[in-house]
Amino acid sequence: MYIFNAMQSYIMLISSDEKTASAFEWTVGTLNKASWDNFGIIFGVAIVGSCLLFMLARYLNALNSGDNYARTLGINVEHIRIIILIIISIIAAGIVSFTGIIGFVGLVGPHMARILLGSDNKYLIPGSMLTGATLMVVADMLAKAFTATPVHIGIVTAMFGGPLFLYLIMRQKKDSW
DSSP: OHHHHHHHHHHHHHSOHHHHHHHHHHHHOOSTTOOHHHHHHHHHHHHHHHHHHHHTHHHHHHHHTOHHHHHHTTOOHHHHHHHHHHHHHHHHHHHHHHHOOOTTHHHHHHHHHHHHHOSOHHHHHHHHHHHHHHHHHHHHHHHHHSOSSOOOHHHHHHHHHHHHHHHHHHHHTGGGO
């Protein structure tokens, strides 16, 4: 991380002010550059990837019970993991390439959905999508409503998502404390 952060900082130092501002905007995440021209690509990647993950929900449920259990069901654990990681990586890259890095939505949304819906991935995958979308809408409204100058959505999600994620972890691990 430090190596790539150093390279990013160096590139930003030698770049023009306009390119530096654009790079900074991408690192904090923003919906300001979203347009209907990009919607088709983002929507297509998200829907196709989500449908593929939904089709793999029973494998994910088996993996939640442990590798040995999944193997007894005849699942090639390593193969399924690689497929799932590729699908998730394509979804994340497809969206992040247009919006930048918007932190904590992918962490807090699924945890909140799991609390509300349980751990069955048949319900958890669409529930996580709806929870994440709701968090994005609320964060975008907060970013635009309470400040004179627009705040990037990634800053809002980090300000609220960090403490909320910490709370969820502490709440979940209460028994182990």
